[in-house]
Amino acid sequence: MKYIGVALLLFTIGPFWCLAQVSLNALGKNGSVKIYNITDYGAVGDGAVLNTGAINKAINACTDGGGGVVFVPPGHFLTGTIQLKSNVTLYLDDDATIVATADKTQFTGSKLKPQDPERPINLNTKDTVSWTNAIVLIDKADNVNITGGGTIDGAMVPAEGRHVHGILAFCAKKTGISNIRVTRAGNWSIVGLYVEDFKVTNVTVTDGYDGIHIRQGKHILIRNCKLYCRDDAIAGGYWEHTVITDCLLNSACNGIRLVLPATDLDISYCDIIGPGVFGHHRGAVNNPWITNTLTGIILQPGAWGIGKGGLDNVYIHDIKIKDVQTALTFVLNEGNTADNILVENVTATGIYHNACSVEAWAAGSLFKNIKFKKLSVSYQVTDSAFTHVKYFQRPRTESRPVPYWGFYVRGVKNIEFDHLKMSYTGIETRPLMGFDDVGSVLLKDISYKRVPGVKTLKYSSATKVKLIHFNSQ
């Protein structure tokens, strides 16, 4: 064990004292904090020596000493699972890289608790322990931080089947992940299951499957993260009080995908820009890697397995979506209702497949109040398979073509559009918007490109429609 005061620490690790001080001050009591350098426990950063034992020894020593900082100095530290304990900060130097070994026996996971049938997280895996295998595991531990400027490198992303996650937190309170890079995770890069106070800030994720995936989380903050993922950039569900802000999301699947309910969700100041830097393995045999970005923001509780609950108090604002197939898709499934959704200041350009939609198909599911304010969407649909859609059904897991080019709304009590700008290039033959099973629609200050000879809006007599300043461009 090594015990050093802040003064000595600053002297020892001079060049980054500024950062170190920030985290150490946050953790340390009376101006001192215990530092455990993994190399003092036998770790060797040569990229060849396996360090699973050494790093975990340093963590155990830290825990035995009441918590502190486990310091990873410059080097390539090959390792299996690193199990973080309560009150431990894993601090990665700028030039420190933790590299996952290819030896699968070096990894461990956590034994997930039985699902609450009322709020199932729907991880349908045969063996949850091996499914939860991760490079850094936070298993029933609180007040854990991972920070510094270094990298956690999964070192392999299997094309089919999955390897280990990057960081997995299970039943954890107060988790902070900041300033690091997570790359090439064999499965998801950052996973939270049953977490509370979960903060991911200034993190860059490159490659790997999902970027940040959280199921059952309370008080989640994702800020200033840049996620370049093969699969969904941010996904999950059963979120309470979640803020996603100031992020750059690049994905070969979806930008933000909610597959279970959420309440008090605020998504702001994000750029969601396709196509994916890293491709997703869903293509043809010859070219399996597809880089198209599917939907910018897709909120679809129940899409991957039913999960009851509301999609309530959602505020999506100041978002830029560019060059993706679909901008916004909101879908409810069995057991889900939605209320108080506001989408404001959203600009989407280069949308090349499907209209935005707000859809409830399942019996008993309904969007009560939803409003779009200052929304601008410009479509560039070139494929006639999309502009000549006649029949469509309930969406499955991804958005699909509908017989409207701008918006499709179904199963909604009240919907408002205020300051909406809709345009397209190319040949279009469909109405701008379609409404099925909608109670009332307010369209105010609407500017849209006209499709000659085609009725602009389609709705039944049961829908009360009010138009104010409704003009074609």
Add this chain to the structure above:
Amino acid sequence: MFILLVLSNCAVLAQSDRPVTVKVVNINDYGAIGDGKTLNTDAINKAIIACDNAGGGTVVVPAGNFVTGTIMLKSNITLDLDPDSHIIGTTDLSQYKGYQLRREDPNEPINITVSDSAVWTRALILLDKVHDVTITGTGTIDGAGVTDIRGEEGHRGPHGIFIAESKNITISGIRVSRAGNYNIIGLYVENIKLSGITITQGSDGIHIRKGKNIAIDNCKFYTGDDAIAGGYWENAVISNCLINSSCNGIRLILPATHLEIKNCEIFGPGVFGHPRGNAINPLVTRTLTGILLQPGAWGLGGGKLADVYIHGVHLRDMQTALTFILNKGNQGQNIRVEDVVATGITNNACSVESWPDESSFENVKFKNISIAYTIKNADILKTKNFSRIGTESRPLPYWGFYIRHVKSVEFENVRLDYSGIEDRSVMGFDQVGSVHLKNVRYKAVGGIQPFKYKGKTKVTIENPGTFN
């Protein structure tokens, strides 16, 4: 998801849209096989020659993985990459061709100092003295990261697309990835339109030396080296681009006139690293400077940096936001920077600097600018002495702006912020004729004089203010 895929693979409309009068050839009809193994250099070039013999037309690359050496495009040819088509560079270096670089004009040298230009100019796609050429579609040109120990720096391989002494060239919609050297390079070119291109990995993204009428629009760069670079540009517009680089966002190393950079986002750190690190971690991902205009930096080249308009630019998480510097034989005038927001700047202040006695900037204006610094390395704060810039920006004894040898500079609606500890002045002016500061707000550094002047400077300050 799978239904969508099938639909997106369908290219029927794209093909039926082509005018029937134009000769359309499919490379498969000339023996190309997209199996990812067969070498298709001859087959693809045969298809192009057939099209050329018919007076031009469209050469279609269907879905498949076509391994090939250099594809020589001719005038009036469109290379159309179908969805799911990949042109992949072969590792067999004998399959690549370059061309003989023309002799340098000593008054406007492009400074490509390579011992064997025919080797250095090798490329997967070569446009050698042609005109009216289009590369379009949604496929990929994949350099496969081919390396060559005979190449630049002992490792660089062929470039992706090389446009040499050509005009009326359009490249749109495609992806260019893993070039052995630069992804797209242009030398002595005119009327170049590059739009909707995604560039991943490789060295520089788009590098143009001597180009007239250049438009780079709606491109996305994720490059190891500089995203957009070069010089001797006349009428260049870079717009609506997303730029990610492990070196610099936009780097001008030779003069430019009428340069507009607008509505771009330049975000660090790099997705793909640059090999400038140490033995343990060779790949460095930190982004250096967002926009670095430094004619003469890699070898002198006389001329002006004039009529530059940078606006609507968002810079984030990099070492330095903006660096403008003149070298010997360069003059700078009418440089306007407007509506620029920079956050997470970790190393160096912005600067406008001219060091040779006979060079200077004139009429430089910064308007509606907000920059937030977070200095990561405390050593930077101790900077006392500094000298003329090398090739990259470096620490200065000012945290916000350094201005040197500028006849007139204006700052209007400028906000400069920092977090952490700071003990330097916000701005330093050295041999500056006139400075106008209007609505300049900055975070106060206790006990430190905010502005420092060296030499005789006429200063007018309107409505200044500090915040804590």
